Structures are given as C-alpha cells and as structure tokens.
Amino acid sequence: MLELKHITFDAPASKSADGREIPGKRIINDFSLDIEQGKITVITGPNGGGKSTLARLIMGIEKPTSGRFLLDGEDITEKPIDERARLGIGYGFQTPARFKGMKVRKLITLASGRKISTNECNEYLSAVGLCSGNYLQREVDKSLSGGELKRIEIASVLARNPRVAIFDEPEAGIDLWSFDKLIDTFLQFHHAQPDHALVIISHQERIMQIADRIVVIKEGQLDREGPREEMMPTLMIRMPQNPTCGMAAVETTIGQWSLTEEGVR
C-alpha cells in the first residue's frame, strides 16, 4: 500500500540556541519498508533511532535526501503535506500543537473535512476517553493537560480517517486506565476498515501485542522486521525490578515495560 524505497535523510548542519555549531547528521539510512493494507505495523527501536523522523518523512513534513515513497504505486515523494493528507495519509503527532482560540470542536471538524454533528464529535472524543460534553467548547490551548491534548490529537486523526494512519507514541502522557481504552479504540478503528493501514510508533509491549508486524529501526536503519509472533521473543521485554506485589503490581506498572538495550542492539 505504502512503499518506502531506500529512504535516506540527512539533517543539515545547524546552530543551537547558544550559537554552537551542530554538524549535519544522517538520521535515516537507506530504509525500505512496505506498509501493507489491512495490517497493524508497530515501529519500535531505541530513542534517537529515527522513528519519528521516518513518520515525518512519510507525512511530507521532512523531505528525504534520497529515496522514493509510493502510495498505491503512485510516487508521492515530491508531494507536499496537504496533498499527501488528501491522498489519505494521516499523522498523530508525538507532541501535538496547541492553538489559542481554536475550539476542540473546530479541530475535530477540520480534521473530518466536512460538517459533522455534535454527536459525531462526541463519539470521536469518547473513543479516546474524553467526556466530550466538557471538551467540545474547550480551546486547544495550554488550558489542556498534556494527556488531554494527546487524546484530542488522536481523536483528530480518527476523525480524519486516513487510509494510512500513523500514530507517533500515542501512549505518551496517557494514564493506565485510558491506555486500555486506547488499545480498544485502535483495534476498533482498524477492524472497521480492513482496507486501511495502521502504523504505530511505540515502545509499549501491549501495543506490540496488537501488531501484525513489528519493525525495529536502529541508528536510522532497518534492524529487523517480521510478524509479531516471530519478533516478540527477540525483543526481550524486561519486567520491572522487584514486582513484589504480585499481579496487581505487574498490572499497574505494565505501562513502564520497556525494550532492554540488549533487545534492540
């Protein structure tokens, strides 16, 4: 459905806020992947490995130094963000933007690209665990907590309903209770549209458990990828230290499970 062919991205040299020279660096190196229709693909790997950059490249926010993107066989490499959006690519940001004066309802309506009823807006917000009656008239500004903003960001992508939906660490800032709900939402969203593709960037073991395929990216390169059943044992999920309170403790800390360095190196 969406093919990434030999994508390379070099970040240009820049200057830091205090005037220091930051040398140019290769962030993504000859990365190829086929994102399949009807599948949930989870992209994981160590921090700084290039996961978010890859998502931004797919959305057109960054331009690759070389390589091509093909959507249903059509080369979209040169297309800007908004055209890619109209072709069916959607992106839930890891750190969502805030908008002074913009109401939650407006954002959801803009995302859907049509006039939608209050009920429908409410459904998108409920799907991410927000009691919508209180939220539709709230502004998407600093009055929202990080978790609320993150959920509204996810709701905006659900409302957009893209054919290829990419969520960048959707669990960040979301509490454990909502996390369960979020996984249900992703599954429902995915099953409702078997011709779509869902891509989730995540470190979370429970998100990996809903994947059809798991892709590990490390130092900008494809480290390995494959079906979930084959990949999970290789990732070495580490239990928290001293889970002395039995299952309850495991449950409450499960969101903190992480890939060990050995697992991805």
Place this chain on the structure above:
Amino acid sequence: MSEIQSQSALDQSQIDDITSAMLGVIADMKASEVQGAVNIRKDGHLAARRNSENIVIETKTDVPGIDIKVKPGTIGEQVHIPVVLTETGLNDKVYNDFYIGAGSDVYIVAGCGIHNDGCETSEHDGIHRFFLEKGSKVVYVEKHYGEGSGSGDRILNPRTEVHMGENTQMEMVMVQIEGVTDTVRDTDCYLAEGAKLTITEKLKTSESQKATSNVKIELEGDSSSVQVISRSVAMDDSVQIFAPLVVGKADCRGHVQCDAIIMGNAKVRSVPGIEADSEDAQLVHEAAIGKIAGEQIIKLMTLGLSEEEAEQQILEDFLS
C-alpha cells in the same frame, strides 16, 4: 420593554445600502429586526432612534452626543447605538453617557463603521462614559471597521471611561476588525468594592495601519477584580502598541494577558503594567509576541488544508 415597543418599527428612511451593510458588520444588526432601544448616527446626524419602556435615549443639549438612561431593575434588554460615516472628510466627535440603573442587566452594542471612498480623512471620536449603579450588570460590545475605495484615512479615536459601583459586573468586548488606518484607544475604569470587569480586546491591522491601546484600571474597592485579555494580529507594515495598566489599591485581583501574532514587517510593542498600592492586591501580567508557530501550520496541513488556508484558520480562531 413592552411588547408593543419591542415590535415598533424603526424609521429607516435614512438608512441606505452602504449604511445597512455597515450596520451588519459593526453591530450584527439588521435595522428592520433589531430589538430594544436603538440610536443610529450617520454622518454626524441622528438617522434613526427608538426608545423602549425602560431605556431612554436623549440628545445632549451642550455637546454632540446622547444620554442613555437604563431604569433600575431593567433585565435582559438591548441597546444598539452604532455610528456610520460615509462622507469623506468628516470629523465626527460625540459624547455618549450611559447611566445604568441599580440591579439592571443589559446588553449594549456600539461600534463605528467608516466607508471612505474619497481622498480626505474621515474620523470618528466616540467619548463614552459608563456609570454603573450598585448591582448592575452590563455586556458592552464595540466593533470598529473601515472600508472604501478612497485614499483618505479612516481614523477612530475612542475614549471610554467606566465607573463601576459596588458589586457591579461589566464585560467589555472591543474589536477592531479591519480597515482602520489609525486608532488611539484610551480606556479608563474605576472599580468599587466587589466590582468585576472583563476586557477582551481583539485587533487586526494590516498595510501601514497604526493602532494604540492604552488601558488603565484602578481597583479601588476590596474584592474588586479585573481580567484584561488582548489578542491581536499585526500584518504587513502595521504597528501596534498596547499599554494596559492595572492599579491595585485594595484587597483585589488583576490579571493582564496580551498575545500578539506578528507577520511581515509589522511591529508590536506590548507593555502590560501592574501597580500595587495595597499589600492585599494580587496582580499578574503576561505578554507574548510571536509569529504563527510552524507546528500549527503543519498540523492543519496534515488535515488537508493548504498552507494559506491553515494560516487563515489560525488567525481567525486566534481572534475569534
């Protein structure tokens, strides 16, 4: 307001098409449908007036302008007093005084629209004074707008003075939509015990327009409070200056917040000030000036909006 009076027709013989369109922009009104007391001033003269049972509008005898008198206990009524200038070269100055009776609750819409097709300057200076008696409540909306094909400047210099009695409430919404070449706005408010004031100022300037807003609020009584919210967009070569000052003289609360989006070669100066004359005064100010954040535009583009549409949407919501 009696039913008969609320339905009485407004004499519209002096309301032409341009005036009618301007009334829609500055006062959200269609002359034929407007409710309550009305006073329409056009090109320096009274164009239409209607009183209601509880609200009386009278022409001043010493200076140009009107007195608007709201009887005590008047609840839920509206007053519309728009001004329209369509003649080039006109300099119109008016003194309007509002006397709001105790315990009343009214909605007042003022505003000025200048349509200048000529090459001479058209100017309107509205000097408004509000006297709120004990326990009264006012929502005051003032919109300024300029248009026209001429090269003549469109100038508005409003001066507003608000005297708030005990336990009164006032919400002021002051909006300059577009097209005003030059404006200097002075607003002074005096709050007695328990008075609560909210001022929301929204401003958009473009081309080489200039806008200055000086606001001074004196919190004189205990438990008085004010919130000043200023949001503006400065485009092209325009210049904006904001100088809101809150003076706390009692056990009071004050909060000033100025936010500006700057674009092109515009200049914005934001100087919020707070002064405390009492150890019980709690005053806060914050100000921010910046361009539209790139991440905002990118987010909206990921929803299918073009860069221009995204920018327009962000500005529209910022000033909404």
